[in-house]
């Protein structure tokens with residue numbers, strides 16, 4: 001859907017981004033990950049032409065973005081940044097409605113859409129519609145920023161450290177909410193982050209960059225279990241596999257099967273804690289339940305955690 005072909009940005013003698021070739025698949029969330037100064041933001045901004053490349057091309061659905069007017073291009077691409085810049089004099093509903101209003105959408109339709117979006121990001125419309133940005137917490141303001149970016153219903157969303165300024169608890173909550181939204185709406189999302197846990201938790205694919213070049217492009221599992229270089233291994237850290245589990249839920253791993261007699265865990269429990277329960281109970285499988293109903297079996301082998309040995313003599317082992 002979006003393809004970077006030999007993309008390059010030079011400042012004088014040095015290249016911020018060098019010969020970058022990447023394909024962002026439709027409906028997937030890709031994290032641009034890497035150490036400070038590796039070229040993540042420059043890459044992101046070349047996609048919506050806030051920065052013009054000095055070489056190579058960005059193709060959007062087969063069309064060279066240089067052939068489009070930047071305004072036309074940006075209309076189809078939502079953009080969320082850390083300091084989201086809500087308009088202070090407008091209330092929450094007016095902030096979310098900015099783009100639909102600009103596009104001349106009917107007021108009734110926009111009003112309904114604003115309420116839907118506030119619901120979607122976990123803000124009760126009745127309570128928050130009329131609040132001014134100054135009356136919101138950082139996390140709430142960030143939610144409004146995400147709702148605003150979604151308001152024009154863009155097929156593509158670019159996000160630059162969108163959850164970076166939040167405290168860990170608010171960040172976790174908003175990440176969870178955003179992951180649900182993305183799965184439901186199937187937007188093509190490209191998210192800049194230097195937070196490995198965030199990338200492991202949210203991304204379908206990770207483009208790990210180092211000094212302006214691509215170090216590895218793959219799924220979180222690829223990077224953890226099949227690192228392309230020592231840089232990738234070191235950047236992710238020794239305990240990446242375990243940290244990845246902390247960001248995923250037992251339900252993500254549950255598969256159909258007869259779970260009778262197995263220790264039970266709740267669907268929302270994080271997978272790392274589930275692993276701990278397996279070790280404690282000496283079982284290589286757990287029954288996963290949601291609101292008291294069994295939704296399947298979580299098996300040790302599905303957790304793919306090479307650093308830990310499976311429990312011996314487990315009742316679930318057949």
Ligand SMILES: Nc1ncnc2c1ncn2[C@@H]1O[C@H](COP(=O)(O)OP(=O)(O)OP(=O)(O)O)[C@@H](O)[C@H]1O
Nearest residue numbers: 011015016034035036037038039040041042043194
């Ligand atoms: N306008 C500019 N002029 C000169 N050099 C620049 C300019 N903008 C960025 N750079 C350089 O390009 C490189 C990549 O910058 P970029 O902002 O893309 O990195 P980043 O990976 O997003 O970093 P961070 O995580 O710290 O935000 C850096 O070395 C930076 O100093």
